């Protein structure tokens with residue numbers, strides 16, 4: 001039915017202000033503003049991976065289309081990287097290069113979900129995933145989980161199971177996790193794998209922080225479990241660990257039948273990722289192990305500094321710490337007011353509402369977006385707001 005000037009229902013709740021409204025009054029803040037709200041890095045990528053290192057002398061026709069599946073040299077680098085990181089040799093056909101994980105997850109959701117279907121979305125979650133599910137016309141069903149994992153009488157698998165309806169087709173899992181910095185415990189992974197099998201669910205795994213872990217050894221990649229291999233659609237990115245967010249390059253893999261459809265959908269989304277940056281990403285993945293180890297050490301230190309400044313536990317991975325605002329509120333104050341006070345003092349944080357409807361009174365801080373010395377300055381400022389003398 002014609003409905004001009006109304007737009008599609010599935011898009012009308014989307015907004016570029018998904019990370020919250022605190023950006024509104026930045027212009028009014030005098031002096032330095034520390035952007036601890038954005039999940040980015042201050043570290044320049046491996047020189048060989050940078051945009052200016054890719055030349056037409058080395059790569060004639062660099063500005064032409066790539067094959068839909070991806071640049072052959074990048075596909076080689078991905079197969080090598082997956083084998084080194086997760087100990088699995090993937091068939092080349094099962095890999096699809098994406099325009100970053102944001103677009104990649106959009107392609108995956110378009111391939112897996114039909115309008116009206118539901119996805120279990122353990123919350124809190126990466127702010128964009130809710131909108132990605134919604135623009136497909138599907139419904140994200142938020143299940144508070146990550147912040148409750150330490151509670152003695154909380155059963156995460158039962159919580160997920162009670163949210164399943166006849167319309168549920170998938171569950172989204174991101175570990176290491178944005179925003180809590182948690183890693184899914186093996187026992188919970190066991191339960192989720194069993195739940196997915198029992199209810200015939202797809203498992204959409206988001207591995208963008210797979211290389212940002214702060215214990216002694218990398219956590220096991222969820223998708224490598226034998227009980228998930230045939231139902232996990234896995235998305236990775238070079239944005240986080242390799243400092244290449246502007247490249248917009250990621251990759252997805254999964255079972256053969258699903259990947260054929262996913263490749264078909266990607267053809268109609270963007271056809272291919274930017275060729276120059278696929279070439280850069282290939283260099284990062286194949287030559288960037290030492291660079292990555294150094295970046296991880298710097299982030300580990302930043303994580304420890306942030307946790308200790310805020311008297312919070314050390315995150316296990318990722319770029320963020322997530323914490324309740326309540327202890328820091330003045331009498332009669334709302335979380336939005338506290339965020340504004342942080343901003344007025346010069347520190348931008350992300351409101352918890354971006355990560356789920358149950359998290360309006362939580363805050364997210366990113367510890368990878370500014371260099372260590374600036375992070376320490378920012379934390380000093382933030383302590384002045386959160387722990388007034």
Ligand SMILES: Cc1ncc(COP(=O)(O)O)c(C=O)c1O
Nearest residue numbers: 039100101102126178208237239
């Ligand atoms: C959990 C998670 N998934 C996906 C993405 C998107 O990554 P990309 O830059 O590859 O689009 C992010 C970025 O913040 C993220 O935190």
